[in-house]
Amino acid sequence: MGEPSGKTGFRILAYISAGMAVIGVALPLLPTTPFVLLAAFFASKGSPAFARWLDTHPRFGPAIENWRLRRAVPASAKALACGMMTVSWAMLLLMGASLMVLGIVGTCLAATACYLLTRPSC
Template identity: 55%
Template sequence: MMRLLLWRLLAVLALATGMVGVVLPGLPTVEFLLLAAWAAGKGWPALERWLLAHPRFGPPIRQWREHGAVPRHAKWLATVTMAVSALLMALSSLLLWAKLLIPAIMVAVLVWLWRRPEPPGPGVRRTLDVRR
């Protein structure tokens, strides 16, 4: 019972944070929705189904689950957002180590992100890659 409550709490917190990210620039939305759907799948199947069926939030969650895919527009948005954040940090009064470390982490995340596949176009079926 306690484990179920913890999964539900994580799902609700991630969903709430994702909803804040819808209106607050710089706070990611999809990442928190992915976390919410994952946690809901562990302890709140009805919420998971609702997220997967949602017209706006469902497609990116399904694309991630089916293909590990990130749309190109999301990659560009993340790149621009991180570049602006790094510039603002460089102009701020942060300590030098933070001005160097945080952008380095951002670059590592961007390298990983841009290496993710993009979702297949509409009408494209998933096929098995059978190599002989």
């Protein structure tokens, strides 16, 4: 018959996330690590072969392994993510976003940064 539609959805999300990670390797403004971790998660649900490929990839595999074993994120990824969140919030400020928008976005970004910074570094 065919595979369940859930697996297809996870596979599509895995490929999109992996594509974003590959773009992030070349584009310094786009962090690679979060997209690699998303791709690994989605691939584990929808494509075992793609999950194995990611796990053994020389660039992506170590980040996945560090996350799975120790929930660790590279210090450089933490710095880039926090820097980009700061730039994003500053752009909203400079574009004249309302105080409510600045407060809500700032709170979400600060919470994300706190979570990220409390993870071990690798």
